Every structure is written in structure tokens, then in C-alpha cells.
Amino acid sequence: MTDSWRQPRRLLLVALGALTVFFLMAPTLVVVPMSFTASNALTFPPEGLSTRWYEKMVTDPQWSTGFLNSAKVAFLTAILATVLGTLAALGTVRGRFPGRGAVNGLILSPLIVPVIIIAIGMFSVFVRWKITGSIVGLVLAHTALAVPFVVVNVATSLRSMDRNLEQAAQSLGAGPVRTFRRITLPLILPGVLAGGLFAFITSWDEVVVSIFLTSARFRTLPVEMWEQVRQVVDPTVAAVSTTLLAVTTTLLLLAFVVRRQAPAR
């Protein structure tokens, strides 16, 4: 009965939504056709069709090294952030100690503090520690940025978990460690894995902090792209962008699938 006035409003809403999605996606998606161009210039629309820039990306050692470095850093970051983030979530969700809210805020602060400020701060400290331009420094920095994503994911899982299950395990003879390994961890695993994937992605496409903490001898893929775009505008960048995009999208989808695997309560 109310459809008569609802219909136009609904259409307007759909149109607005579609437009928003287009503005968000278009700049990203434009690189995909550009990467298949046959010409030597980065142009849109692309001229001709070729996969030569993908060949160059794979064969050029500068790109393949960057790719490998990014993968290494992201992998180590994901592991470190997942372990630390899971422990932090356990502490802040289950623990009862003074200043719990403040600790939680501090852990989540990298989500709010501008990345450039974090980058400058870390750079000045890491220079003194002599770990700039190394994988160690970058992994530590990315871990700080990635931990909040793990904490948020794991905390959500923990809050939705029935605490009686842990008490039941204890009454059946399981100490704290075995209770965690056999009961808590399996039940929050979807949250842990999703957090880990988010941590990987965070590191994988991070560029601001990486610019400060990498050197000519140790560069990640996004930093390599940044350097290349500033010098020669070569369609290889578009090919690399498309590859990055594909990896990130795949991991994000994976994270959502994993998140839904929460066991029925």
C-alpha cells in the first residue's frame, strides 16, 4: 500500500549506492585494462592487447625481488600479529585489571593515529636501533599496524563464545593451558584466521611506513611501485597493481568465508 511512495525512494537509494560503489571502484579497476595494453605508455583506454608487461614483471629481478620481499614481510607480520593480537584479545576481553580500557585503546590506536606520524616515530627510533632497511624493522612496524585487526576479530569471537564451555572443561579436569588448546582456540579459530589474513593484507599493501623503513637494497612491492612511478611511467606498474589487487581481493574473500565458519553454538 505504501509502495506508491516507496518505489521512487527505493530507486533513488539504489542509484546512489551504485554511484558510490562506482566512485570507489573505478580508479582501482581502471588499472586492470591498462595492464593489458600493447603500447609503451600508461594509457586509458588501452591500445591493443598484450601480456608483455606481465612477462616483464615476472622476469625483471627488481619486480620479482620486491614481490618476494613483500610476501616474506607480510607472512612474518601475519604470524607475529596473530600470536600477539590473540593474546592481547584474551587479556583485554577476559582479564580483570585496572586500566584495561586504556590498554585496549592503546592497542587499537594504530587504527586512528595518522600513518605518517607512526612512520616518522618509528623511523627515528629504528634508526637509533639500526634496524631500518631490514626485514626485522619492517616486520615489527607492520605488526604494530596489523595487531588491531587481529584483536578486533579475536575479541568478537571471544565475546560470542559461551564461557560455560571453559568452565565445563575445567570441571572435567582440563587445566588452563589444555582448556585453551582444546576448547577456546578451536572455537575462536575463525576469528584468529580472519585476523591473520587481515594482518597479511595490512602489511602486503602498506606503503607509507615502508617508504621510511626500506632501502634501495631492501624494497617491498608497493615501495618499488612508488619509486618506478616517480621515474618511468611504464605499464608494468599497472600489471603489478593488478596482481596486488588480485591477491588482496582473494585474501579478503577468504577472510570473510573463514569468519562465517564460526561453529554453531
Next chain:
Amino acid sequence: MTTAGRPIDGSSERLDRPALVLRGLEKSFGDVPAVDGVDLEVRQGEFITLLGPSGSGKTTTLRMIAGFTRQSAGTIEIDGADMSQVPPYRRDVGMIFQNYALFPHMTAAENIAFPLEMRRASRSEIRRRVAEALALVKLEGFGGRYPRQLSGGQQQRIAFARAVVFHPRLLLMDEPLGALDKKLREALQLEVMHISRQLGATVIYVTHDQEEALVMSDRIAIFNRGRIEQLGRGEDLYDRPVSLFVADFIGDSNILRGWFERDGDGGWLVRDASRWRVGAAATARAALDGDRAAALVVRPERLRIVDPGDAGAAAAGANTVEASVRDVLYLGSIRKYELTLPDEQTATVRQQVGGNERVWQPGARVRLTWAVDDEVLVSDPGGRPSRPGDVPTAPLA
């Protein structure tokens, strides 16, 4: 399960020792006492129910026995060993929760195997005992199912099997049947009771359902404001409540409030122009310190309705009170009368439906009568003096 004839010496120590002893158990959350001095001794193989309204401290007491909540004061002894500082996983106590608390990522069989694995039982022993436990709860063939594939009643049976499979020293149950519908609940009450007896398990059962408590328990501990108000068999609690709270909580009660006056071995309960005789036994049990505000408790099935003009219908020496019938409720095997007393208080009478009994109609003026032996005298801490000039009683604690 009698201990008669067994010599009291070292060889029978295990069986003569209480399964659980609570001494001066207290727990406060902040300034609020949840449990305020609980003493309880439970025999081996006994089925004890902690019964009380919500917030009376029964669940907190159970959680302290399990070790999930640390007591503020007092001691907990299980099988003669002080458990006050022992973590829950070393207390060897089986617990059953209202929401079952089955591990959702494990099958029914894996759930039951869990406590055995924690005790490092061998693989073959685990297999054998899991099969036995499944048979015990009549769920053979359900071992491979996940909890979400089982009904509520089946889940609670698996939870029961999991809690008894390792032969715990105590079996604790926290309103385990509260989430089930009435029919299933009643069936499971009998099953839980029978299996517990069969296993010889010592059970501490928490509920707020008095009928459940009466059906299942050897003894019932009535909780009120963090204390055990009365401990005893169901019959004791029903026939000889020690306080107005217990009388009111267990079964339906007719309560006549007034002022107790001692007279020889017995006495009188006086209110306005009415006087009711109190027998010597009831007076002795109530152990009131002198004349004071008190109440008579009479169960609805002990009251008889008679014609007010028929003086002979009330036995000589019986107590009576005037009343008028307000409602008559026919409930199949019994007829329930709601009556109004002269001071606007209400009374309930249960009459067996036999076919020959006299049926009273709403509005009828009648007389209620009961034998002196059928009444219980309790003190009435909230009572007021009934006669002018009487001093007020001590304020309610």
C-alpha cells in the same frame, strides 16, 4: 544403602566420611553478601537439592563447590580433603550446566571422552567407557553426532554422561532441566534420579522448582538470603516448616497471623476476637521465647469446610474460623476452594473429588476447621501486636 552393622574402623573410613562438608561458607560481591554462612554435611551417595528463590545464594554456593568462584570465608571439604584453595580442574567434580555446555566442535562421543583424555586413560579404555556411558543414558548410536544435531533432551543426556563417565567424587547440577519443556523435564527428573542412585553418585542439585526438589532429593536445603533456612527431607519441610519463609516456599499454605500466648505446654494464637488452640508438640518445636508475634500454618488439604450452623461437624477441640467461599476451582482429582476470612485474608482448601462430598458454591458462608495436630506454629518476624497496649516486636532483621 544402610551403614548398619559395618564396624567403625579404618576399613570403612571412606564410606563413613562425608562426601562434602561446607563450614561457614561465605561469599560477598562487593559489599553485598551472596552467601552468608552456609554449613552443610552431605553423606556419600546422597542426593541433596539446594532450593530457593533466585538470588538466595544457591547457585553461588554450587559454583564455590565446583571451584569457579572463590569463597570469601569458610572451608569446602570433599571426601575429607580440604578443597578451599584447589582449582576446579583438580577437584574431581562433575558439573552439569543449564545450557548443557557441550563442546560444539566435538561429537557426542568426543565430548564424553574429554574427561577421560584429561586423565590420560588408554585408548581402549576410553572407547569402552564412552560406550558404557552412552548406553547408560540410552543414546547408543548417537556418539557420532554433533551437539547441534541433537535435541535439548538428548544434549542434556550427553552432558550427564560426560559428567559421570570419570566417576567424579561429586556430581553438581545447576538447574539442568530448566530449559526443557514440562513433560520432558518430568521424564528426565526420574531418569537423572535413577541413574544417580544406580551409580551411587553424591549429587548436589540446584533448582528453584520445589516440585522437582521434592521428587528427586533425599534431603533439601532451603536457601533464603544466603543462608540455609531449613535442611531436611521433603516431608519434614512440608509438614514441619521452621519459618514462615519455608512454609510459604514449599507447597501452598494457609497462614493465620496473630499473637502467641503461652498456656501450659501449649498455648493460644490470638487475633482480635479469635483464639486458636496451639498443641504442645507444635509449641515445643517452634521454641518461641515467650509471648510474641507468631503464625499458624495449615496445609490446604488439612482444612475442612463445614456448615457454620452445624456445631457437631467440627470435632471437639478443633480450631475453626469463619469464612466465605469466593471461588471454586475444579481441577479433576481435586476441587480447590479460595475463601475469604473475616479480615480479608484469603485461605485455600483442597478437597478430594470423590462424588459424595458436599460441594459449596461461591458466596456461601462457611466455617473452616482443622485438627490441632495439623497446624504448625512459626514465629512471625514481620508480625504486629494484635491487642491494644502490646509492645511492638523487634524490627525485621
